[in-house]
Amino acid sequence: MSAERRLRIRAATEEDLPHIVALDAEAFPADPYPYFVLRQLLASFPDFVLVVEDGGNLGGYVLSTPPNASRSWILSLGIAPDLRGQGLGRQLMTQILGRLGTEGVHSVSLSVEPGNDSAVALYRSLGFVPDPGGPRKDYFGPGAHRLLMTLSL
Structure with a gap:
């Protein structure tokens, strides 16, 4: 990364929504979130949607759920391909x-496409552990297998 780059991580705002939608479609072209889903998630969990400028x-x-019984889920992490x-x-x-x-979370879970080696490596390096049963067949529907991973905080 260039030393001249000005990267800033902050909470997402309503004004970011069209950009998040475009970024999601670019990051996940085969299966992006619909606009209305991202709108509702941002409205429901505004403190748990972060962007990097x-x-x-x-x-x-990155989009996560708020704590629920000391647990949370990472719903999506999207980075522009370039x-x-x-x-x-x-x-x-x-x-x-x-x-x-x-916020008192003790356990964070996520799902990842099993063949996304760079994402799996990132999550492992952060301490996430794959569920013992291996990838879940058809987790998101026919042919949409996912590896579930959990981190204890």
Whole structure:
């Protein structure tokens, strides 16, 4: 990453919504969240949607659920394809995990496409452990297998 880059992680705002929707479609072209889902998640969990600004543009986002019985889920981590491999995902995850920890969360879960080796490696490096049963077949519907991973805080 260039020393001249001005990266800033902050809570998402209503004004960020169109950019988050576009970023999500770019990061997950085969299965992006519908606009209305991202709108409702942002409205429901405003303190748990973080974005990273890269020179005034959004370079990534992370979306989690608020604590529920000391548990939370990471629902999505999206990084613009041209910015991947530069540590933005790690920075966003570190920020949201810190926030969840201060909110009393003791366990964070997520699901990831089993063949997404870079995402699985990132989550493992942060301390997430795959569920013992391996990938769950058809977790998100026919052919949409997912590896469930959990982190104890």
